[in-house]
Each structure stands twice: as structure tokens, then as C-alpha cells.
Amino acid sequence: MTQAADHPQAQAGEMVIVKVGGSAGIDYDAVCADIAALWKAGQRLILVHGGSGETNRVAEALGHPPKFVTSPSGYTSRFTDRQTLEIFEMVYCGKVNKGIVERLQRLGVNAVGLSGLDGRIFEGRHKDSVRAVENGKVKVLRGDHTGTVEKVNTELIELLLNAGYLPVLTPPAASYEGVAINVDGDRAAAALAVALKADALLLLSNVPGLLRNFPDESSLIASIPANDVESYLEFAQDRMKKKVLGAAEAVQGGVRRVVFGDARAGLPVSAALGGAGTVVS
Amino acid sequence: MTQAADHPQAQAGEMVIVKVGGSAGIDYDAVCADIAALWKAGQRLILVHGGSGETNRVAEALGHPPKFVTSPSGYTSRFTDRQTLEIFEMVYCGKVNKGIVERLQRLGVNAVGLSGLDGRIFEGRHKDSVRAVENGKVKVLRGDHTGTVEKVNTELIELLLNAGYLPVLTPPAASYEGVAINVDGDRAAAALAVALKADALLLLSNVPGLLRNFPDESSLIASIPANDVESYLEFAQDRMKKKVLGAAEAVQGGVRRVVFGDARAGLPVSAALGGAGTVVS
Numbered sequence: 001m002t003q004a005a006d007h008p009q010a011q012a013g014e015m016v017i018v019k020v021g022g023s024a025g026i027d028y029d030a031v032c033a034d035i036a037a038l039w040k041a042g043q044r045l046i047l048v049h050g051g052s053g054e055t056n057r058v059a060e061a062l063g064h065p066p067k068f069v070t071s072p073s074g075y076t077s078r079f080t081d082r083q084t085l086e087i088f089e090m091v092y093c094g095k096v097n098k099g100i101v102e103r104l105q106r107l108g109v110n111a112v113g114l115s116g117l118d119g120r121i122f123e124g125r126h127k128d129s130v131r132a133v134e135n136g137k138v139k140v141l142r143g144d145h146t147g148t149v150e151k152v153n154t155e156l157i158e159l160l161l162n163a164g165y166l167p168v169l170t171p172p173a174a175s176y177e178g179v180a181i182n183v184d185g186d187r188a189a190a191a192l193a194v195a196l197k198a199d200a201l202l203l204l205s206n207v208p209g210l211l212r213n214f215p216d217e218s219s220l221i222a223s224i225p226a227n228d229v230e231s232y233l234e235f236a237q238d239r240m241k242k243k244v245l246g247a248a249e250a251v252q253g254g255v256r257r258v259v260f261g262d263a264r265a266g267l268p269v270s271a272a273l274g275g276a277g278t279v280v281s
Numbered sequence: 282m283t284q285a286a287d288h289p290q291a292q293a294g295e296m297v298i299v300k301v302g303g304s305a306g307i308d309y310d311a312v313c314a315d316i317a318a319l320w321k322a323g324q325r326l327i328l329v330h331g332g333s334g335e336t337n338r339v340a341e342a343l344g345h346p347p348k349f350v351t352s353p354s355g356y357t358s359r360f361t362d363r364q365t366l367e368i369f370e371m372v373y374c375g376k377v378n379k380g381i382v383e384r385l386q387r388l389g390v391n392a393v394g395l396s397g398l399d400g401r402i403f404e405g406r407h408k409d410s411v412r413a414v415e416n417g418k419v420k421v422l423r424g425d426h427t428g429t430v431e432k433v434n435t436e437l438i439e440l441l442l443n444a445g446y447l448p449v450l451t452p453p454a455a456s457y458e459g460v461a462i463n464v465d466g467d468r469a470a471a472a473l474a475v476a477l478k479a480d481a482l483l484l485l486s487n488v489p490g491l492l493r494n495f496p497d498e499s500s501l502i503a504s505i506p507a508n509d510v511e512s513y514l515e516f517a518q519d520r521m522k523k524k525v526l527g528a529a530e531a532v533q534g535g536v537r538r539v540v541f542g543d544a545r546a547g548l549p550v551s552a553a554l555g556g557a558g559t560v561v562s
Contacts, residue, residue: 058343058371061343061344062342062343063342089376089379089380090371090372090376091375093374093379094370094371094372094374094375095367095370095375097374098370098374101396101398101399102459104459105398105401105459106458106460108459110400111399111400112395112399112437113374113396113398113399114393114394114395115379115382115394117383117386118382118395119391119392119393120386120391156393156444159440159444163436163440165400165437172379174383174386177387178383178385178386178387179383180379180383
């Protein structure tokens with residue numbers, strides 16, 4: 001176990017949180033096969049997933065196209081009115097979550113899929129309004145179902161883990177009043193990693209890691225010092241910004257290692273555990 | 282507790298399985314408010330739900346309309362190809378399940394929503410083909426994702442109940458190979474009631490109970506002897522047939538009391554516990 005500090009390979013007994021995004025190109029079959037092999041070898045882990053790309057497709061097909069807003073500080077997020085929330089739940093909690101649970105069950109892993117609403121696994125404040133920049137002006141939009149994870153029900157997760165179940169978690173979260181709120185999956189995974197004192201947090205998406213010159217994949221930033229994560233925000237585009245923010249929150253919360261890895265092929269989880277991608281430590 | 286035998290009101294400590302359908306007219310707000318009050322008063326219960334009506338609407342909207350087949354023995358069921366299964370999961374596991382969990386969370390009940398795939402709560406054989414009557418001829422249709430619940434993971438359910446969580450369960454189930462299969466919700470609830478040695482199984486839908494002359498609601502059959510349930514199949518139309526079959530399976534499996542009740546208004550669960558509807562005992 002003394003090797004763990006200098007060799008970025010997780011050891012059996014360590015807890016790893018894997019977050020896999022919902023963008024085009026992500027290979028869920030490869031992710032699940034890798035997770036099943038690691039799980040059977042004794043790795044303790046929890047999977048958190050997204051579903052953004054598929055939510056956009058289903059929302060278009062149902063005649064309620066997605067709406068994204070950009071905050072004055074440059075973060076992009078989905079505007080989640082009630083109808084969007086229901087479509088979001090259909091895709092994240094229905095199609096994507098049960099598709100992953102089914103893949104893992106077929107591979108002999110007894111997975112249990114839950115949203116943050118279930119047992120209030122993810123809990124936070126409901127933000128009903130959002131400040132958005134439109135045509136250079138800041139507007140306030142109301143009727144949003146959004147928020148940030150502030151509390152994690154670690155008891156329920158540990159109950160499942162200790163009974164041999166692999167938790168597969170997804171937004172939405174529950175507000176303190178019990179209302180469903182859309183929360184960022186990367187930051188939810190970071191909050192989970194902090195709450196469980198996880199050894200590693202892997203944020204897997206459809207790029208090789210944080211790129212100095214996006215989208216030039218040869219400009220991969222191989223490592224980021226834990227005490228200086230936020231200064232790398234300038235290299236992050238769009239959705240990568242929340243990953244960098246999540247990484248900063250995780251390492252500030254005591255998680256020893258965060259890796260931005262590639263979920264498009266191969267053994268995405270093992271590769272990230274082995275240090276492929278951008279390692280924050 | 283000695284009252285329980287002659288007075289059809291469940292007592293604290295007894296286990297009640299409530300199944301609520303997914304047809305038009307069902308008042309989920311009323312069902313959840315009633316369940317929350319009973320739960321807070323100490324009633325042990327589990328909710329199983331459907332989502333058929335909403336699945337039909339979403340399937341139409343997504344351009345993959347539902348297909349129903351009638352077996353040679355007269356049972357109607359959804360033909361569930363892969364695309365239908367994904368829509369089914371979106372509605373049952375996403376929209377309906379999380380909508381119910383959210384209602385219960387808002388009422389202060391720590392609900393946990395799970396499908397039969399999760400932890401293999403409901404398990405059975407995958408039937409890939411179905412015999413269907415079309416234009417008076419029997420045809421065999423392949424590519425079906427369907428089956429019947431044969432095994433229930435009572436350990437996971439009891440783990441949750443004993444930790445204070447109210448389980449909210451829904452199809453699909455898992456095949457023995459881990460594939461998602463569409464199973465009848467009423468019969469899944471009956472299998473659950475038998476496996477947990479439940480005291481009562483309430484099958485709530487959008488009719489007052491079993492009607493002698495459907496749809497004349499004044500022709501309600503108030504009681505059915507437990508040893509003669511199947512002879513009442515002749516009065517059951519369409520979806521009510523599976524409820525009668527589920528009731529027969531439950532009482533044969535040792536469940537003392539099954540009630541077909543009305544979920545359209547009022548206090549649907551308390552009313553059924555109090556004997557409103559058709560009581561099989």
C-alpha cells in the first residue's frame with residue numbers, strides 16, 4: 001500500500017468515484033466492461049453518470065428543445081423548467097441509468113441505479129432563478145429547477161456497498177424541500193468523493209483530458225498541482241469548466257487524486273487510474 | 282392484533298404492498314398523500330407502480346407507437362422490442378418513478394425508487410417470442426423483451442425498509458442473464474407480496490374494483506373467496522385479467538388479503554385497507 005503515493009494506480013480497498021459524461025462518442029460498453037473487471041478484482045467503486053447529449057435529442061423529438069444559458073462568469077448550464085426536468089429524468093434516470101445497470105448486470109455485477117432524489121443521496125438548495133447573459137445583457141430567468149449538491153447521504157451508499165451492490169448514481173438531486181433539482185454531475189461526483197473520503201475521482205468524457213489549446217489533443221496538460229487547480233480554468237472550454245471546478249472542490253475537500261480521462265474506447269477507467277489524461281494531485 | 286382477522290384494516294407492524302396502475306384518471310397526488318400519512322403512522326409498506334398510459338403517449342410522440350398483442354388464451358400485453366423497452370424505461374423508471382419519489386420526498390417520506398433490474402429485485406426468465414392472435418390466426422413474434430417474475434431479492438428490500446426507506450418499485454425486471462424484461466406490474470407486486478409474506482396486497486386502478494358487468498360501476502363484486510379466485514376471471518376485462526391472476530397467485534402464496542381498489546381520488550390506500558373495492562380473502 002505504500003506504493004500508492006508515488007504510483008497512480010488505485011489499490012484494492014481504496015475507494016474510487018468514476019464519473020462518466022453523457023456526450024457524443026462515450027463508449028458505455030467499454031466503461032462498463034472495465035468497471036466490471038475492476039469490481040470483480042475487489043476494487044471498491046461508485047459510478048456517477050450524465051446524459052446531456054441524449055436529453056437534447058429526446059427533448060428535440062418531444063418538441064421541447066433544450067435551452068442553455070451562460071452566466072455572467074461564463075458557465076453554461078441547462079435551463080430546467082418543469083417540462084425539461086421531466087425529460088431530463090426520463091433520459092438520465094430511465095434510459096441511461098437503466099442501460100448502464102443492465103450492462104453491469106449482464107457482466108455479473110449487481111448494480112443498483114439511483115438518482116440523487118432517492119433517499120436524498122444528493123441534496124442541496126433549490127435555485128429558482130438564474131442570471132443569464134443574452135445579447136450582452138444580464139437577465140434574470142425564473143422557473144429554473146437547479147441547484148448545487150451540498151449534502152450527500154453516505155449512509156445509504158455505504159449500506160449498499162457493504163451489502164455488495166455497486167451504486168450507479170445520477171442527477172437530479174433533491175432540494176431541502178424534496179423538489180427535484182438539476183445539478184452538475186461532475187460537481188455532484190466531487191461532493192460524493194469528498195463525503196466518502198474517496199482516494200480518487202475520475203472524470204471521464206470525450207476528450208483525452210484538459211487541453212492547453214482546445215481541441216488540439218496533442219496539447220494535453222499531463223498534470224496539475226493540487227494547490228493551483230483554479231489557475232487552469234483559463235484552458236477549460238464549456239463543459240470542461242465544471243470539471244475543473246469539481247476537481248478543485250475535490251482536492252480542497254481532501255481527495256488525493258483527480259484525473260480527467262478519456263471514455264471513448266479501450267479500458268477507460270483503468271487507463272485513468274494508471275495516470276492517462278490530466279492528473280490533479 | 283386479534284382484530285385483524287375480522288376487521289380488514291391493516292395494523293402497524295403488518296406489511297402492505299400497494300400497487301398503483303398507470304392508466305388515465307389515477308390520482309398520484311392522492312395516493313402519495315395517503316401513503317405518506319400511513320407511513321408516518323408506522324405502517325410498513327412498499328409501493329409498486331405502472332406507467333402504461335404515459336408510455337403509450339411518449340412512444341407515439343417519439344414516432345414508435347405501442348403495439349399490443351393478444352395471446353391465444355385472451356391476455357393482452359405490450360410487444361416490447363428493444364426501442365420500446367428504452368421508451369418503457371424512460372417513462373416507468375424515469376418520469377413516473379422519480380415523480381412519485383419526489384412527491385413522497387416533498388411529504389417528508391424518504392422514498393427510494395428502484396426498478397426490478399436494480400439489485401435484481403425482480404428476476405425471471407426472458408421470453409424472446411410471443412404467440413399472438415392476429416386476424417384469427419396464431420402467429421409467433423420474435424424480439425420480445427418480456428417475462429414473468431420468478432424470484433424477488435427480499436434482502437435488498439428489507440435492507441432498505443430496516444434503514445427507514447420506503448421502496449418505490451417498478452418494472453422492468455432482470456432476466457437470469459441480466460437483460461431487462463418487461464413484466465406485468467400486478468403480478469410482480471403479487472410475487473413481492475408472497476416473497477415478503479405480506480399481510481395485504483392492494484391493486485389500485487381507475488375502476489372501483491372487479492365489476493360483474495364492466496363498465497357498470499354499480500355492479501361491483503364486493504368479495505371473492507380466496508379458494509375460488511380463478512372462477513371470477515370471466516368478469517375481468519383487459520388489464521383486470523392480470524390483476525385477478527395476480528390476486529390468485531398472491532392468495533395461493535399465502536397472502537391473507539388482496540383488494541382491488543380505486544386510485545382516482547380520496548384516500549385510495551386507506552379506503553382499500555378498510556375494505557372498499559373487491560376484497561379477496
